[in-house]
Amino acid sequence: MTRVLTVNPGSSSLKVSVVDGGAAIGEWSVPDWDGLPDPGAVEAVGPVDAIALRFVHGGDRTGPVLLDAKAEASLRALVPLAPIHQPRSLLLARALRTWWPDVPLVACFDTSFHTSLPAAASTYAIPAEWTRKYGVRRYGFHGLSCANALRATAETLGRSARDVAMICCHLGSGVSVTAISGGHSVDTSMGFTPLDGVPMATRPGALDPGLLLHLAGEMPLDALADGLNHHSGLAGLSGAGGDLREVLAARAQGCVDADLAVRVYLHRLRREIAAARTSLPRLDALVLTGGVAEHQPGLLDELTVGLEFLGVAPTVTPAREDLEMARQTEETLN
Ligand SMILES: Nc1ncnc2c1ncn2[C@@H]1O[C@H](COP(=O)(O)OP(=O)(O)O)[C@@H](O)[C@H]1O
Ligand SMILES: CC(=O)OP(=O)(O)O
Numbered sequence: 001m002t003r004v005l006t007v008n009p010g011s012s013s014l015k016v017s018v019v020d021g022g023a024a025i026g027e028w029s030v031p032d033w034d035g036l037p038d039p040g041a042v043e044a045v046g047p048v049d050a051i052a053l054r055f056v057h058g059g060d061r062t063g064p065v066l067l068d069a070k071a072e073a074s075l076r077a078l079v080p081l082a083p084i085h086q087p088r089s090l091l092l093a094r095a096l097r098t099w100w101p102d103v104p105l106v107a108c109f110d111t112s113f114h115t116s117l118p119a120a121a122s123t124y125a126i127p128a129e130w131t132r133k134y135g136v137r138r139y140g141f142h143g144l145s146c147a148n149a150l151r152a153t154a155e156t157l158g159r160s161a162r163d164v165a166m167i168c169c170h171l172g173s174g175v176s177v178t179a180i181s182g183g184h185s186v187d188t189s190m191g192f193t194p195l196d197g198v199p200m201a202t203r204p205g206a207l208d209p210g211l212l213l214h215l216a217g218e219m220p221l222d223a224l225a226d227g228l229n230h231h232s233g234l235a236g237l238s239g240a241g242g243d244l245r246e247v248l249a250a251r252a253q254g255c256v257d258a259d260l261a262v263r264v265y266l267h268r269l270r271r272e273i274a275a276a277r278t279s280l281p282r283l284d285a286l287v288l289t290g291g292v293a294e295h296q297p298g299l300l301d302e303l304t305v306g307l308e309f310l311g312v313a314p315t316v317t318p319a320r321e322d323l324e325m326a327r328q329t330e331e332t333l334n
């Protein structure tokens with residue numbers, strides 16, 4: 001049995017845990033995550049056999065890799081495709097290696113779970129020559145969360161993962177909706193980058209490419225990139241920040257911008273959920289996971305109004321990306 005330190009830099013928090021025998025025996029969450037985890041607190045739990053570090057973007061990698069200098073350099077090249085997340089993972093890789101130089105460090109990727117996407121779902125309708133020349137595709141993200149939700153759902157239903165048709169909505173600071181069938185991702189709302197799909201805490205979700213062309217003519221590209229990554233979504237609409245707790249509090253106090261932000265968020269989320277259903281042969285489960293799913297039951301009630309036609313009641317599963325990372329790391333090292 002391997003004891004694994006898992007490190008998960010999300011866009012609004014850094015989550016750290018020590019997993020032993022499939023269960024977390026120590027957990028820390030650093031909300032303002034410019035801080036790094038306290039190595040002393042981790043060491044107090046006892047020595048670990050391996051470290052699993054979440055990277056949002058792994059390119060075409062179908063599974064985890066031992067993070068050596070070569071792998072790190074190729075992950076650095078993906079920074080422009082995940083500018084909120086990838087630099088943080090790289091920064092953490094350096095810190096973790098300094099603190100625990102003798103412990104194997106394994107990179108686990110959000111994108112791996114989606115490498116199974118059928119071509120119809122992964123291909124952009126742009127000139128085929130661009131696709132070949134620039135190597136673009138829909139990658140999809142939150143795959144560690146999807147893999148964990150699939151495993152948990154299969155267990156609840158008493159079936160093998162291959163026999164589950166489900167929709168996984170990851171509702172955290174980032175948001176995505178994934179259709180899963182035959183044990184694989186068959187469609188997902190995030191694409192080439194984690195900006196796509198449903199509006200999020202600070203990201204807009206899908207936009208008309210024509211709007212981007214228009215905005216690119218109105219402002220410098222770096223200002224556009226900054227606005228889309230850090231100042232859009234719930235934060236941009238509400239003016240009350242991107243944390244749904246703050247947006248819902250502002251709405252409760254009568255803020256019309258916050259009210260609109262929530263309505264846009266729910267509208268677009270319902271659309272993605274309904275679209276995901278069309279990629280599935282049937283629907284066994286609608287699974288909601290991530291911080292919002294776990295802590296905002298009132299909002300989930302609002303979300304499901306209009307989704308009754310799906311014929312299943314939504315269920316909430318904790319986003320234990322750490323358990324999935326520990327599993328993957330054990331497999332890699334064995
Ligand atoms: N204890 C809590 N109470 C209410 N809402 C919470 C709580 N924890 C997280 N959330 C909600 O979850 C969101 C963050 O989700 P999380 O999955 O932790 O994000 P990430 O992993 O992207 O950093 C926040 O916007 C917040 O609204
Ligand atoms: C991919 C992504 O958006 O991740 P997170 O929700 O952790 O920010």
Ligand SMILES: [Mg+2]
Nearest residue numbers: 010011172173
């Ligand atoms: Mg997260």
